[in-house]
Amino acid sequence: MLYSPKSDWFGNIKGDVLAGIVVALALIPEAIAFSVIAGVDPKVGLYASFAIAVMIAFVGGRAGMISAATAATALLMVTLVKDNGLQYLLAATVLAGVLQIIAGYLNLHKFMSFVSKSVMTGFLNALAILIFMAQLPELTNVTWQVYALVAFGLAIIYLFPYVPFVGKILPSPLVNIITITLIAFYFGNESMGIRTISDMGELPDTLPIFLWPDVPFNFETLKIIMPYSISIAIVGLLESLMTANVVDELTDTESDKKRECKGQGIANIGSGLIGGMAGCAMIGQSIINIKSGGRGRLSTVVAGVFLLILVVFLSDLLKIVPMAALVAVMIMVSIGTFSWASVKELKTNPKSSSIVMIATVIVVVWTHNLAYGVFTGILIGSLFLAQRLSQFMFVRSEYDEDSDTRTYHVVGQVFFNSSEKFISYFDFKEAVDKIIINVKRSHFYDITSVAALDKVVIKLRREGADVKIIGLNKASETMMDKFAIHEDPDAIEKFMSGH
């Protein structure tokens, strides 16, 4: 678990250190914003981001991927924090970590193959929408000055990089934060109705300390936190594995998904034990890291450590940062996460893919739980696939007058969804001597399809024909041996009386 090739750590020192610093600067507003989403003090998100970023560097399976407190997991904690308080959140975080480690040992990462591209796009779009929606409380019932600051902040973020020379060295989100803070401070925050970070709760003023969550250690507690932990564990792994895929693709390297699952678990346990909330990999931050030249494990450590140093020593300065500056950063993250091309592709992609993508988005936005959206997407996608497979199943037949034989040729996949269709191809009214059913180019998958074949054979025999099945392939044959009854007289009796 702890062993990583040296090149993963020190193969890219300069790039990693610089990228890590850029990432740390962008992590701070995000960690604060996600704490606000979860309804906890900013320090909870900041400690979490530190702990997760640093630990995942050692135990994660994807070098260069940034993990910290995230919107996806924060959204799942809202009611737990509201109803039971912070300590239960910490306990739930530790438990989620344990579940993720178990998931790692059970190889659950392999289920990612069910997540299609459409579902993944839906996931990202939904995440972007959720991040944007989470900013709405800061944007409703506020003075015009707040809107002006957010707009100006966004302008800085997108336009500052075009400024010659400095634009390429200074991270524009940081320039945004400093500029907006100075403007707001100069004109006076309170008089203009501008909220600052200090209004959101406590910031870290010390280094984090080890603390066991202060909850009663009993079944009652487990009952409260378990549902939250399960959601957090699943969503955390989904986003982490998807992000790992994105980083794999961008860098043309491979990651160890099993190790990543266990690593996310260990990082969450560590976060919970120093008073941090649960997190996972972050798509936006990981892209910023790659874009900034970060590739190795070192970049993640630098990001975490630099973040902690900044917030602990600059907490007095951080307090006066207007929320408007953070909102601008979060809107940027939302815009960067959303797949704009997917909107254009709605017209060109197959309808089924578009429906899967949109359904994923709708369910997530509705439930605020990315896991529900992903499951919905997978389910709908599977139904479409079943439908498609059924379309490709057909039976053609030919009649040989000399021997009075009708031969049916079955082609394609016969399973629960195509069984009805399979039966409909047979002409039970035709009176012939012999019937051959050639299934060489077909496959019988489940007991529904075997039962359908049984039904056909029995019915045709009942009409007085000699029925022969040829060309059963090995896999279908085992299905047949186990579950078919048309060769067994007693079973046929039972079958016929039952229908």
Added chain:
Amino acid sequence: MNNTKYILVGIDGSAISDSLVQYAIWLAKSNGLTIKLLHIIEHSHKSEQAHHEGNLTPNIRRELLKELSDEERIESKQLIAKGKELINSAKEKVIAAGIDNVVAKLRHGTLPEAIEDLKDEIAFVMLGSKGKSHSIIDKGLGFHLEESIRATDTPVFIAQKEFTTPTKVMFAYNGSPTSKRAISMITQGNIYKESLEIHVVCVNSDIKLAESLADEAKQVLSQSNNSIITQALTGDTIEQLTTYQKQNAIDITAMGAFSHGKLHGFFFGSFTTKMIQQSDTNFLLIR
């Protein structure tokens, strides 16, 4: 040994590569195996142009992917061109030496990965001990050497010095399972068929034990066509062995290698690695 398998020769364009090719010729002439010259295209997967704007623009993923893949494409093309030059010139040398069974190939990834992937086809691996960045007098080992040796279970030849036709082999025998395997391989003449002068050297804190080990090895080895000399020594193993190498002008040191796991090596340092570092001879490592 199966004749469809081949000798894998790692060509990286370092100072030792020329000499390595000559050793490969020497060996292939004796055992008749095909020589496969392999050059690895190792990507840095690092981007030269880092952007520190720290912002996320719309469609950033697409743009970044395009930018990075374009950049790597250019890098790959250059590396491939360079690699082709290297292996082709090596191939010409092999053919000029009168060996026709030679293939030259390029592969992406790292050397240990390549060895792992080609495992079933390899009969023998030959590598140079220093990576591209080292000159021939440097004591450093190639970056991937240990991992590459661990990736295969075939014998590995490590070229460490300028080519001279080898005549004297020192066989470091300690009675371990890998060194027993080594003995039987040498006895059967699988690796090199012609006769050599083999010095069996046993180092143990107990000189009696060292002597009995040496006898044991000699009995088995004398069944082969090689002339056998034995020597029992006591003291620090590496020191004794390297001194013996120098005193007897040994060309190749044969020994079992990396019998301990990676973790053991991480904490205690690997005997094999230390031995290679402190010797000037070539090595024949049996896994």
